[in-house]
Amino acid sequence: MNVLSVGKIAYDITIPVDNYPVENSKILLRDRMEYSGGSACNVAFLLNKWNCETYFSGVIGYDDYGNFIKKELENNNIHTNYLETNYEKRTTMNIILVNRSNFSRTIVAVEPEVNHLRKNDFQESYDLIYSDGYEYTATTNVINRNPNAISLLGGSINNGSDEKEIMAIAKNIKYVTFSIDFAERQTKMKADFNNPQTLLNIYKELKSKLPNTNIIITLKNMGAMYQYNDEVKVMPTISVQEVDRTGAGDIFDGALAYSLWKRYDIEKAIRIANIAAGLSTTKYGVKNSMPLLSEVINYYEQRFGSLDVIEQPVAQEQSSIPVQTEQVNTASVQTNPQVQTNIQQPTQNVQTNQVQQTQVVPPNVQQVQMQQQNMGQVQQQGMPNNPT
Numbered sequence: 101m102n103v104l105s106v107g108k109i110a111y112d113i114t115i116p117v118d119n120y121p122v123e124n125s126k127i128l129l130r131d132r133m134e135y136s137g138g139s140a141c142n143v144a145f146l147l148n149k150w151n152c153e154t155y156f157s158g159v160i161g162y163d164d165y166g167n168f169i170k171k172e173l174e175n176n177n178i179h180t181n182y183l184e185t186n187y188e189k190r191t192t193m194n195i196i197l198v199n200r201s202n203f204s205r206t207i208v209a210v211e212p213e214v215n216h217l218r219k220n221d222f223q224e225s226y227d228l229i230y231s232d233g234y235e236y237t238a239t240t241n242v243i244n245r246n247p248n249a250i251s252l253l254g255g256s257i258n259n260g261s262d263e264k265e266i267m268a269i270a271k272n273i274k275y276v277t278f279s280i281d282f283a284e285r286q287t288k289m290k291a292d293f294n295n296p297q298t299l300l301n302i303y304k305e306l307k308s309k310l311p312n313t314n315i316i317i318t319l320k321n322m323g324a325m326y327q328y329n330d331e332v333k334v335m336p337t338i339s340v341q342e343v344d345r346t347g348a349g350d351i352f353d354g355a356l357a358y359s360l361w362k363r364y365d366i367e368k369a370i371r372i373a374n375i376a377a378g379l380s381t382t383k384y385g386v387k388n389s390m391p392l393l394s395e396v397i398n399y400y401e402q403r404f405g406s407l408d409v410i411e412q413p414v415a416q417e418q419s420s421i422p423v424q425t426e427q428v429n430t431a432s433v434q435t436n437p438q439v440q441t442n443i444q445q446p447t448q449n450v451q452t453n454q455v456q457q458t459q460v461v462p463p464n465v466q467q468v469q470m471q472q473q474n475m476g477q478v479q480q481q482g483m484p485n486n487p488t
Contacts, residue, residue: 101152101153101228102152102155102224102225102226102227102228103144103147103153103155103226103227104140104155104222104229104230105121105143105147105156105231106140106157106158106229106230106231106235106242107141107216107232108140108159108192108196108215109128109136109138109158109159109169109191109192110129110134110136110138110139110141110155110191110193110211110364111134111137111165111168111191111194112136112137112193113132113193113195113309114134114196114344114385114386115129115133115198116131116344116384117199118199118200118201120206126282130431132167133384134140135172135386136168136169136172137194137347138158138232139155139232139254139353140158140230140232140255141156141158142157142347142354143353143357145176145386145387146350146351146355146376147228147230147354147357147358147391148176148178149393150331150358150360150370153179153184154178154179155179155184155224156179156182156183156308157182157184157217157222157235157238158184158297159184159186160184160185160186160215161185162185162188162213163184163191167192169191186218190212191214192209192211193209193210193211194209198344198346199386200343200382203343204368208423216234217234217235217238220238220242221375221453222238222242223380225245225246226242226246227249227250227252228249228250228252229249230251230252231251231252231253231255231269231273231376232254232255232261233255233265233266233269234255236268239253239269240272250360251273252277252360253266253275253276254276254349254350254352254356255353257305259305263282266282267310270313270366271309271310272312272475273472274311275313275357275360276310276313276314276316277324277353277356278315278317279317279318279348280302280318280320283306283317283475285304286303286309287305287306289301289302289305293319295407299332299334303315303317303325305333307327314326314327315327316370318352319334320333321335322323322372323336323350324370326366327473328366328367329474334372334395335367335371337374337378338375338378338379340376340378340382341382341386343374343383344383344384344389346383346386346387347385347386348377348378349377350386350412351376351386351390351391352374352376355376356369357384358372359372359373368407371400375396376390376396379391379396381401461465
């Protein structure tokens with residue numbers, strides 16, 4: 101499988117601390133981890149680790165940090181054909197303080213200048229495309245050139261990207277993962293985890309803006325919200341002993357993208373992504389915390405049964421049309437007025453290696469449904485040259 105991951109890249113320094121530093125004080129630290137970072141870079145490393153032929157596209161500065169990043173990519177056999185060096189600017193740096201006492205993170209991003217790709221022509225054909233939204237032109241170009249590829253827009257979406265460009269990409273890409281914070285900004289609505297109707301309202305509003313896109317909204321430590329079989333559901337995170345959440349969202353995106361390419365349904369793909377992200381939080385740093393594919397598969401199969409691939413037909417698409425999905429008539433979306441008082445969790449039968457599928461919801465979040473009617477005809481549309 102050929103993979104392209106495109107977006108911002110940075111030089112990350114992760115420093116574990118026993119407590120957050122007090123202002124006007126001095127502390128002695130002996131541990132630190134240094135590596136390349138950024139959502140698109142982290143996704144590239146995970147997919148490469150999971151045996152994918154991986155290309156990365158982004159911009160480094162003309163400095164020691166940029167040289168380090170390029171060597172790290174090349175030493176891990178990630179293709180750097182589309183890694184550009186800007187000889188007039190410096191590489192972005194992230195300093196990440198991880199508090200051992202409460203597992204919180206404080207990230208100081210040092211980005212003196214904006215670095216964007218100057219060349220946006222990609223010659224290879226790709227089966228899977230990941231973008232963090234930072235490189236609008238490059239993303240639209242590569243999706244238009246690879247209309248049959250699985251495409252995912254992810255990342256924290258707070259990396260300095262223009263949110264109008266983000267939404268322009270999202271309208272014509274196949275899958276997006278948005279944080280609940282980004283979803284709140286786009287819908288101008290506030291999420292209340294004790295009031296599931298607020299979550300449903302946010303999802304419905306985003307769906308009205310992105311009718312042709314499969315939307316996943318990450319809910320911090322509550323899990324991920326998604327649509328499956330005409331229902332909006334929440335898949336909870338797995339229970340682990342966390343020490344560092346740095347990069348967990350990127351690992352979620354990478355594992356999700358891989359699973360979608362494997363033609364797992366969206367529910368199974370999100371469960372795999374949750375497992376990969378959860379396992380990564382048990383170690384410090386990002387690169388060294390990325391789980392092996394075999395670790396994720398073993399965790400899944402021990403708890404949820406065999407992870408067989410269900411091959412799904414791929415829609416035939418014209419080469420000039422990048423996205424082909426079903427149009428949802430959002431005006432007909434209705435919510436179920438009934439409130440469930442008993443919260444269901446997924447149940448499993450380990451001995452028979454089978455899982456009884458139930459509605460997956462976290463505590464204090466009830467089941468909500470979207471009844472969709474008047475499904476529109478399959479629509480085809482290309483990526484716009486500029487966002488509107």
